[in-house]
Amino acid sequence: MTDIVEITEGEAYAWAVPVVDEAGSALDISAGSPTASAVRLGAGGDLVAAVASLGDDYTIHAAFAPGDLTLGLWRVQTWLTLAGEPQMLDEFRIEVRAGNLT
Numbered sequence: 001m002t003d004i005v006e007i008t009e010g011e012a013y014a015w016a017v018p019v020v021d022e023a024g025s026a027l028d029i030s031a032g033s034p035t036a037s038a039v040r041l042g043a044g045g046d047l048v049a050a051v052a053s054l055g056d057d058y059t060i061h062a063a064f065a066p067g068d069l070t071l072g073l074w075r076v077q078t079w080l081t082l083a084g085e086p087q088m089l090d091e092f093r094i095e096v097r098a099g100n101l102t
Contacts (some may be wrong), residue, residue, distance in 0.1 A: 002075075003092040008099045009071055014063035016055060017078045017090045026058035032082040036062035038074040038094065046070075052078070060089065069096045 007013050019027045036050035048069060052062040062078055078090040 004073075004095055005092060006095045006097060007069070009096050010067050010099065011096075012064060012066045013069070013094060014061070015078075015090075017060045017062070019058050019060065019080065019089060028057050029054060029060070029080060029082060030057045032080045034060040034062070034078070034080050036060075036076065036078045038064070038069060038076045040070075041073045041075055041093075048074075050076075069094060071096050071098060 005013065019029050021027055032054065034052040034054060036052040038048045038050065040046040040048075048064065050062045050064050050068070052060060055061040060078055060080060072095075074094045074096065076090075076092050076094055077088055079086055079088050081087075
């Protein structure tokens with residue numbers, strides 16, 4: 001089952017993905033190129049790119065700015081291209097809900 005994160009419309013969201021091998025040891029990804037994006041599920045299929053960067057030799061940091069994601073359910077993926085080979089590292093969903101009107 002895919003994890004679902006809930007945020008309020010207009011809210012920013014940031015996450016980090018440590019890159020480790022099967023034994024849990026950190027992998028050196030300093031020569032890699034990280035990317036992250038979200039696709040709206042259902043009608044429209046909008047694509048929104050996140051800002052992604054290498055935080056250290058084995059962690060990818062990514063973020064959506066406030067307002068990047070609008071109401072609805074989004075599938076988010078974090079990728080790393082290393083030695084020309086793209087690899088999906090993480091996938092989860094973000095549900096964007098309307099804020100309180102009171």
